Amino acid sequence: MISRSPSSPEENEPVHQVSAASNPSLPDLPGTNSQDPLAPGELLSTNAMSDSHVKTPEAQNATRRESPSLTLPHQPASSPDSLIPVRMLNEFTYCPRLGYLEFVQGEWAENIETMQGTFGHRHVDKPDRKKFASPASKSRSSKTKVDAQDTSDEKIHARSITLSSEQEGIVAKLDVLEIDGTRVTPVDYKRGYVPEIPAGAYDPERVQICAQGLILRENGYDCSEGVIYYISSKRRVTIPFDDELITLTRRQISQFKTTAASGNCPPPLEDSPKCPRCSLVGICLPDETNLFLHQLQQNTTPSADTKECLDNEQESKTQLRPIVRVGLRKLLPAKHNALPLYVQNQGAIIGKSGERITIKVKGEEIASVRLLDVSQVCVYGNVMFSAQAISELTSRGIPICHLSYGGWFHSLTSGLVHKNVELRIHQYAIAANPDSSLKIARQLIAGKIKNCRTLLRRHLAESKHPVLKQLAEYYRRARIAGSAETLLGLEGMAAKEYFSELFKLFPSHPDFRVSDRNRRPPRDPVNAVLSFVYSLLTKELTVTLQAVGFDPMLGVFHCPRYGRPSLALDLAEEFRPLIADSVTLMAFNNGEVGPDSFIQRAGAVTMTDAGRRSVIAAFERRLETEITHPIFGYKVCYRRILEVQARLLARHMLGELSTYPNFLTR
Numbered sequence: 001m002i003s004r005s006p007s008s009p010e011e012n013e014p015v016h017q018v019s020a021a022s023n024p025s026l027p028d029l030p031g032t033n034s035q036d037p038l039a040p041g042e043l044l045s046t047n048a049m050s051d052s053h054v055k056t057p058e059a060q061n062a063t064r065r066e067s068p069s070l071t072l073p074h075q076p077a078s079s080p081d082s083l084i085p086v087r088m089l090n091e092f093t094y095c096p097r098l099g100y101l102e103f104v105q106g107e108w109a110e111n112i113e114t115m116q117g118t119f120g121h122r123h124v125d126k127p128d129r130k131k132f133a134s135p136a137s138k139s140r141s142s143k144t145k146v147d148a149q150d151t152s153d154e155k156i157h158a159r160s161i162t163l164s165s166e167q168e169g170i171v172a173k174l175d176v177l178e179i180d181g182t183r184v185t186p187v188d189y190k191r192g193y194v195p196e197i198p199a200g201a202y203d204p205e206r207v208q209i210c211a212q213g214l215i216l217r218e219n220g221y222d223c224s225e226g227v228i229y230y231i232s233s234k235r236r237v238t239i240p241f242d243d244e245l246i247t248l249t250r251r252q253i254s255q256f257k258t259t260a261a262s263g264n265c266p267p268p269l270e271d272s273p274k275c276p277r278c279s280l281v282g283i284c285l286p287d288e289t290n291l292f293l294h295q296l297q298q299n300t301t302p303s304a305d306t307k308e309c310l311d312n313e314q315e316s317k318t319q320l321r322p323i324v325r326v327g328l329r330k331l332l333p334a335k336h337n338a339l340p341l342y343v344q345n346q347g348a349i350i351g352k353s354g355e356r357i358t359i360k361v362k363g364e365e366i367a368s369v370r371l372l373d374v375s376q377v378c379v380y381g382n383v384m385f386s387a388q389a390i391s392e393l394t395s396r397g398i399p400i401c402h403l404s405y406g407g408w409f410h411s412l413t414s415g416l417v418h419k420n421v422e423l424r425i426h427q428y429a430i431a432a433n434p435d436s437s438l439k440i441a442r443q444l445i446a447g448k449i450k451n452c453r454t455l456l457r458r459h460l461a462e463s464k465h466p467v468l469k470q471l472a473e474y475y476r477r478a479r480i481a482g483s484a485e486t487l488l489g490l491e492g493m494a495a496k497e498y499f500s501e502l503f504k505l506f507p508s509h510p511d512f513r514v515s516d517r518n519r520r521p522p523r524d525p526v527n528a529v530l531s532f533v534y535s536l537l538t539k540e541l542t543v544t545l546q547a548v549g550f551d552p553m554l555g556v557f558h559c560p561r562y563g564r565p566s567l568a569l570d571l572a573e574e575f576r577p578l579i580a581d582s583v584t585l586m587a588f589n590n591g592e593v594g595p596d597s598f599i600q601r602a603g604a605v606t607m608t609d610a611g612r613r614s615v616i617a618a619f620e621r622r623l624e625t626e627i628t629h630p631i632f633g634y635k636v637c638y639r640r641i642l643e644v645q646a647r648l649l650a651r652h653m654l655g656e657l658s659t660y661p662n663f664l665t666r
């Protein structure tokens with residue numbers, strides 16, 4: 001059965017589940033299976049965390065001894081040999097940060113405007129077979145895909161021609177060329193209407209068409225003007241290539257090359273009306289990034305504030321907590337349109353039919369879902385895929401998460417790795433540097449302890465409970481921990497105190513008795529669910545980090561180990577109490593899981609199919625829960641928050657933000 005609306009836990013999960021139990025007027029923009037080699041608990045790092053989970057200074061030094069210091073090449077996009085696509089020159093003129101994100105970091109995202117643009121170009125993007133004469137220029141130095149075979153005098157229209165200019169350092173795919181002998185006029189198709197401005201077009205479009213003209217000139221053509229065709233207006237606007245426009249175009253090319261070679265992403269625009277229309281707004285996070293940049297400029301350094309969090313009033317005055325920006329523009333949708341598809345029918349075959357993903361069991365189709373509505377496919381145990389389904393999913397950037405029958409997340413099938421090489425270069429450099437790694441790890445572990453304290457504060461009857469004071473002290477010390485070993489010790493002590501109180505909040509049913517955190521395998525139902533949900537959270541963050549451009553296998557706190565997504569485990573720390581522990585508590589206290597949801601075997605506890613299904617539904621509901629962001633002040637769901645935090649981590653690793661701003665709830 002497939003369902004996707006909230007409210008009833010059993011009937012209306014905001015996920016696609018298939019289970020055995022259910023048989024289920026600005027310019028255009030451009031787990032628990034003891035037989036598994038590694039149980040879900042392996043992905044955990046709570047009070048049972050061992051030294052092997054954390055980069056101790058000795059381990060870091062050993063790593064450094066084994067591998068010499070990392071020498072980092074500069075990003076290839078900044079090479080002087082790189083030709084800049086004139087489409088990206090348009091983006092750079094619109095916003096330098098946009099040009100950098102697309103050209104250097106390889107970022108791309110669709111929005112309604114880019115989709116309308118693609119639709120408007122559907123005819124001119126198809127190359128035609130017309131042949132036409134090229135000028136007999138002996139000085140031509142650039143390469144062209146155009147054959148010079150026709151010498152007729154008739155005016156010719158040619159579509160989708162790729163030409164380059166090595167002298168200018170640019171390359172372009174020209175929509176249409178109107179050719180009259182050696183005189184040519186490039187015609188660029190734009191969605192939308194003709195802007196009511198004297199120049200007839202905005203600078204990004206004028207620069208783009210002029211750059212096309214410069215390419216044509218270098219290829220020996222006589223080109224003195226270009227045409228922008230506005231599809232909605234069905235009108236042509238002629239753009240003369242005068243000295244002023246040529247100077248502007250060459251200046252933009254030069255500035256773009258300098259910016260790309262600098263390796264520094266330009267800052268976001270301030271309160272710009274361009275941002276809401278920008279397809280990269282969810283990647284750039286302009287207002288959110290500016291908020292942190294301004295705050296970091298105004299605040300003292302975080303380590304200077306060491307007396308916070310001793311009680312609620314003092315906590316609210318902490319300097320590390322950014323000022324809530326009431327009225328911050330909400331440029332991100334609160335939720336994603338697509339959701340995960342879970343399949344746990346053993347022997348099911350996932351295929352593709354048209355624009356839908358189908359699930360068949362013993363030849364009978366039991367469910368199908370539109371590809372558009374799927375963000376990831378998660379399969380438990382023996383579920384098979386057709387070649388067509390794998391090809392379609394990976395080419396659309398929809399990852400396939402493979403989990404064991406017991407819930408161990410062990411593999412990921414995806415398309416090519418993200419183009420953002422620059423981010424991974426910085427990630428590897430930070431992972432190789434103990435000080436830089438510790439700085440991030442302190443934020444993550446302090447955030448985890450603080451969020452654990454917040455969860456307990458919400459549930460404990462006594463507002464002055466000793467455990468709250470103790471966790472506040474661990475939080476304070478974690479933020480200034482001088483080594484990874486100290487941080488590990490603080491995290492372990494905080495986890496012990498936290499779980500001893502958390503377990504008292506579970507129902508007092510004899511079947512649910514729990515005394516301590518245990519795993520590999522879990523020995524009671526509460527720990528079985530905790531391990532399973534931690535595995536789900538790790539899976540979610542692995543997918544998110546990979547989509548942002550990270551290598552999820554290399555972390556800053558958890559040691560790299562074969563097959564373990566260490567960075568996902570790192571980022572999961574601050575979300576364990578908010579998402580995983582909270583889901584587990586609700587699942588038991590709401591009766592979503594009961595004694596029938598578990599199987600006990602030789603001291604180990606595992607979940608039934610129905611039990612897993614209920615927990616997955618609870619987990620997905622939690623991710624879709626909208627909360628008011630404690631810093632940005634707008635409503636956003638937890639799944640989006642995971643993505644935002646991953647992007648903020650990227651901003652820190654790339655040097656844009658001096659501190660990773662952890663996610664703390666009130």
Ligand code: SF4
Nearest residue numbers: 095098269275278284
């Ligand atoms: S969101 Fe705004 S600042 Fe960011 S790239 Fe787009 S236009 Fe530039």
